[in-house]
Amino acid sequence: MKANKATVLTFAEKCKSILSSNWQGQLNTIKADAKGSKEDIYTSKVKYICKRGKPYLWVPEKELHNVNVVVDERCSFAVTNPIPGPLASLLRSLRKTPPRIALTGEVVPLTEEKVQSATKVLREVIWSEQKAMSESSYTVSGILSSSDHSCTSRSESLKELLEAESSVFISMSDCDYPRVRSCMYVDGSGDTHKIDTEDMAASKADLLAPLSAKLIDGINQSAARRRALMLFCCSYLNANAKDAYVLSIDRKGFEVLSKVPSPGFKDGFGQFEWKEFRLSLKEEARDVEAFCRQLVEMEEEAVKEVSGHSGLA
Structure with missing residues (x-):
């Protein structure tokens, strides 16, 4: 299923969303000492907020x-879309x-x-995530609570920064001029x-991004919800999936990684391959509640359609 431009985020929006969904990245600076800058690169993971x-x-x-940035301000910063739990193992x-x-x-x-x-x-970021979780509906809390809290809780990972002695940098941008x-x-x-x-500066992060890691892992940790993803493949994509995981989510839809028959084995027997599909929401989800509501509606529709085709409706 090929998504058109209207149903996917722009690359700039995806970049902003990745920044908002993660809380740690890889910082690379140029090694330096009293004699000046060196050619070697020093790399380590650091935590951040947006x-x-x-x-x-x-x-x-x-x-x-x-020490390095005092001598040479140049750096690079790499951030990965956080994908914890069983999906991470599968991708590896x-x-x-x-x-x-x-x-x-x-x-x-x-x-x-x-x-x-x-x-x-930093305090506001931690508070907003905890508030969103405590005030979420039964459906949303059910999905979020299914995730691995130690791997997907941004607030818990950032709390230690409030007590740690650290230097703070504003990375590659300033209020006065872009860096x-x-x-x-x-x-x-x-x-x-x-x-x-x-384009990057003008784009806004997806509103689902801060809790996307917990949503993705919560869905993937639930056997029932993964069966629903397989039904989606059958109902919406005409694909006979034997397994499925949510790969990413945003306000316009979500990507599913599905185990489907390889070309030449479309009868459901023989070899299988993992293939990515895009599923669009009927309307943009402005918050986590709206996304989960539409997800449940899609699950109900898929069950009805499959039941109807099997003569059980």
């Missing part, structure tokens, strides 16, 4: 990055990688005033797409 689409990075005080076995983005530019240390502002945003030099989107097949920095 404020108005811009990543604020927390770098431990003893990290070499702190298939030698597939989740979509990811790579930003290049410069970083500067924050002033004390901006450190306080970033810390305030992003390039942005690249790398899809699951490894194909790269260069994003115009102006």
Whole structure:
């Protein structure tokens, strides 16, 4: 099923959504010492939050990055679309990688005033996720509670930053002028797409992004919901799936990774392959509640259709 442009996010929107869905990325800086910049690259994982689409990075005080950026501000920052749980293991076995983005530019240390502002945003991010979970409906809470909390809770992962002694950087953008030099989107097949920095700045993150990791894992951890995904393949895509996982979600729809018969074995016997499909929502989901409501409606419709075809309706 090939989705048209109206039913998918733009690459710039996908980049913003990946930034908003994750909370840690890979920071690369150029090694430096008292004699100046070196050619070697120093790499480590750092945690971050997004404020108005811009990543604020927390770098431990003893990290070499702190020395490097004083001498050479150039850096790159890579963030992967978070895919935890059984789907992550499956992708590794298939030698597939989740979509990811790579930003290049410069970083500067924050002033004390901006450190306080970033810390305030950090508290707001943690509070907003916890609030969304506590006030969610029965359907939404059922999906979220099925996920692996230790791997998908952004709020829990960021809480330790409130107590840790760390330096804070505003990564590759400032309120006065842009510091992003390039942005690249790398899809699951490894194909790269260069994003115009102006498009990136103008785009907004998908509103589902902050809880997307929990939603994806919650659906994939549920045997009943995975059976529903298989029904979707049958009802909406005319594909005889033997297994299925949600690969990604957004306000316009979601991608499903399904185990279907290989070409030449369409009778359901023989070899199988994992193939990606796109399913569009009837209307854009402005929040998690709307997405889950439409997901349940699709499940009910798929059950009715399959039951009707089997003479059970």
